[in-house]
Amino acid sequence: MFQEVLGAYGLNVEKFKIEPFGSGLINHTWKVYSEELAYILQEVNTEVFRQPQNIAQNIETIKKYLDQTAPKYLFVAPISTTDGNDFVVIDDHFYRVFPFVENSCSIDFVHRPEQAYHAAKQFGKFTRMLCAFNVKKLKPTIEDFHNLPLRVEQFKTALEQATKERIKEAKFAIEEIIRHYDIEEQYGHMVDSSALNLRVVHHDTKISNVLLQVDTGVGLCVIDLDTVMPGYFISDVGDMMRTYLSEANEEEKDFSKIAIREDVFAAIHKGYMEEMDPVLNFTEKQFFIYAGKFMIYMQAVRFIADFLNGDTYYKTNYAGHNLVRGLNQIDLLNKYIEKQSRFEEIIKKINQDRMSDSKTILN
Known part of the structure; x- marks a missing residue:
């Protein structure tokens, strides 16, 4: 070969x-x-x-x-x-x-806030440079990739068809998915009202999809462009929130290790908005925090639906693997929601600092 x-x-x-x-x-x-x-x-x-x-x-x-x-x-x-x-x-x-690309490297986990900053800046830069590009020229490479209403409907169907044993085993997870239906409802309202603009987005913003300079750690560019297609900015921001904020990933069984790093949230916002602030409209900016809920919830829904279906989509390594993954993401989601007021304070402080820096430069 x-x-x-x-x-x-x-x-x-x-x-x-x-x-x-x-x-x-x-x-x-x-x-x-x-x-x-x-x-x-x-x-x-x-x-x-x-x-x-x-x-x-x-x-x-x-x-x-x-x-x-x-x-x-x-x-x-x-x-x-x-x-x-x-x-x-x-x-x-x-x-x-x-x-x-010589003198470049990629990493698998975010260990320091500056790594999240450089990654977010590169994903923001990529979308910003394509803001005038006709997004309709691109074809979907995975149909309905981040279609949250579809994922919720698939969960409901799985729940109707699941065995009594699996429903009993996933009782708490099912209750949590249903309790957070408002996340999907809000997404529907946003799309129906045209609050979000269709843009060229990466759709898979894990840290390993950014090339960093070996010596400095500065971001060079984004890679793995297979999922680049029309979408909403919340997909890219949300996936960074889902995969950067906690040192424990979706495979972690000990949920006490799942913790939201506020300094990493700040780094994501700072890096991404340094590029995208002039591009996003006022309404879109109000959904920055929502982006994390959107992606974390959707992944939880997908894991639990697959568990209810008998583990037919995601590869599993042990009995209940998808249930553990789903519960992991539910825990991450709840801890993320608990931090919402802190996220708002962080964004307010970043914006104040940016305005202060701008005034200093003008003076």
């Missing part, structure tokens, strides 16, 4: 070392390197991305736009084969090659 794929790019497989790379759970990724050259080789998971051609088309369309409007921006797009193709297809498997 390696010989055939690399050969399509004019590369001699015998001159390179090849080893697994990164921590992604969807696509298979390898680093292909020699003393002089380095690339990233990836096989696209077509069970998740059923129309990989849409990914290629979206990336190429965005690349052409950024080449014209922001030619200095580091946009890591796949390189073309010697025949000018975006993919190499072997036995219905789709492969592509990216340039390896």
Whole structure:
């Protein structure tokens, strides 16, 4: 396989070392390197991305736009084969090659607020640079990816069809999902009232999807662009809240380890809004805190629905794994909601400091 794929790019497989790379759970990724050259080789998971051609088309369309409007921006797009193709297809498997960005690195967890700041700034910058781009040119790469009303309907269906044993086991989780139905209702009102603008958003803003400079830790660019498609800014902000705020991730069984780091929340807001403040309208800015509730709740709903369905979607490693994941996210959600007044104070302080800095510069 390696010989055939690399050969399509004019590369001699015998001159390179090849080893697994990164921590992604969807696509298979390898680093292909020699003393002089380095690339990233990836096989696209077509069970998740059923129309990989849409990914290629979206990336190429965005690349052409950024080449014209922001030619200095580091946009890591796949390189073309010697025949000018975006993919190499072997036995219905789709492969592509990216340039390896030297002196860059990625991390899997947010250990310090400044890491969250640089990541949020890069995701904000990406959407800001595409604010004048015609979002209708992009095709969905995963249908209904962040469609919260659909996820709630799927939960209701799962609840109707679940066994008595699973319903009994998930009793508390089910009650909590129902108790927070207002989060989905608010989302519906926001969309129906056109309070949110459709934008180009990344949709998968975990910290590992940002390249950082090795020496300084400064953000370089966003990567893993397969989920880039039309959406609302709350998807990107919410996913950062869900995955950055607590040191304990969704796999943690000891919920006492789930804690909201206020300094990380402040870093996310500061980094993202440094880029997006001129772009978001007044109404959208009022939903910044809501974004966290939106994404955390949706993930909890998905885990519990899958548990009720008999664990048919997410891979599980032990009995009740999806229930534990769902309860984990419910705990995170409740702790996030408890912090809402503090979040409002933090945002107010950041905005006051920004205005003070602006006045100082003008004077």
